[in-house]
Amino acid sequence: MKKGYIPNQHGAWAMLLIPxxxxxxAAKPVWLHVLLFLGWFLAYLFSYAFLQWLRTKKTTIYRRPMQVYGSLLIPIGFLLLVLDPALARLVPFFIPLFLVNCYYARRNQERALLNDLAAVVQFSLMVFVAYQAGGGTDWRLAAELFGFSILYFTGTVFYVKTMIREKHNAMYYRFSVMYHLALLVAGALWFPPGLLVPLAVLAVRAVWSPHTKLSVKQTGILEIAYSVLIAGTVLVVYVA
Structure with missing residues (x-):
C-alpha cells in the first residue's frame, strides 16, 4: 500500500475499537453497527490523511488517500443518518475536538499532550454513537463507560510517554504513577469492583515498566495485551 493510506499511529487502533x-x-449489537464501524473506520483513515497533509503539505502523497476515503465516507455517512437520524445530534461534539487536532497538526506538534487528550475524548465519544445505534436507553450507563474510556486512555497516554518520548523525565514518571494510583482509587469509589484487578495491573505497569529495557515494539505488544484485558473485563462486568 502506498504511503499515506495506512496510519502509523499504532496506539490509535485500540482507541478506534474499544469505545x-x-x-x-452496552446496548445490543445490531446490523447497523457493521455500517457504523465501517464509517468510523473510514473517518479515521480520512482524518489521518487530512491531518498529515495539514502538517506536511505533501499534497502528492495525501491527496489521493483523502479522495479515496472521502468518496467512500460520504455515502456511508449519509446512509447512516438516513437509517438513524438521531446520530446527527452527536456529530457536533466531535467538531471542536477535531479542530484541536487540526491546530496541532498545522503547528507540527501532534505529540502535544493537549492534542493527545483531545483525541482520547474524541475516540471515547464513540461509546455514545455505538450505544445510540444499538437502541440503548440507559444513558447513565453509556456516560459511565464513556468516562471510563477517557480515564483509561488518558492513563495510557501518560504511560506511553514515559516509555518513549519522556523515558528519562522523572517528573513525567511521577505524574504517570500518581495518575494510575488515583485511577485505582477512582475505580474503587465509582466503578464496579470487577475493574479493580485490571486497574491494579495498569498501576503496576506504570510503576515498573519504565525501569525496564522494553523496546518500543515490546511496549506496543504489551499495550495490546493490556487493552484486551481492559476491554474484556469491562464487557464482562457491564454486559455479562
Whole structure:
C-alpha cells in the first residue's frame, strides 16, 4: 500500500475499537453497527490523511488517500443518518475536538499532550454513537463507560510517554504513577469492583515498566495485551 493510506499511529487502533465495543455491547449489537464501524473506520483513515497533509503539505502523497476515503465516507455517512437520524445530534461534539487536532497538526506538534487528550475524548465519544445505534436507553450507563474510556486512555497516554518520548523525565514518571494510583482509587469509589484487578495491573505497569529495557515494539505488544484485558473485563462486568 502506498504511503499515506495506512496510519502509523499504532496506539490509535485500540482507541478506534474499544469505545465502539463498549457502546455496542452496552446496548445490543445490531446490523447497523457493521455500517457504523465501517464509517468510523473510514473517518479515521480520512482524518489521518487530512491531518498529515495539514502538517506536511505533501499534497502528492495525501491527496489521493483523502479522495479515496472521502468518496467512500460520504455515502456511508449519509446512509447512516438516513437509517438513524438521531446520530446527527452527536456529530457536533466531535467538531471542536477535531479542530484541536487540526491546530496541532498545522503547528507540527501532534505529540502535544493537549492534542493527545483531545483525541482520547474524541475516540471515547464513540461509546455514545455505538450505544445510540444499538437502541440503548440507559444513558447513565453509556456516560459511565464513556468516562471510563477517557480515564483509561488518558492513563495510557501518560504511560506511553514515559516509555518513549519522556523515558528519562522523572517528573513525567511521577505524574504517570500518581495518575494510575488515583485511577485505582477512582475505580474503587465509582466503578464496579470487577475493574479493580485490571486497574491494579495498569498501576503496576506504570510503576515498573519504565525501569525496564522494553523496546518500543515490546511496549506496543504489551499495550495490546493490556487493552484486551481492559476491554474484556469491562464487557464482562457491564454486559455479562
Amino acid at each position: 465502539f465495543l463498549f457502546g455496542m455491547f
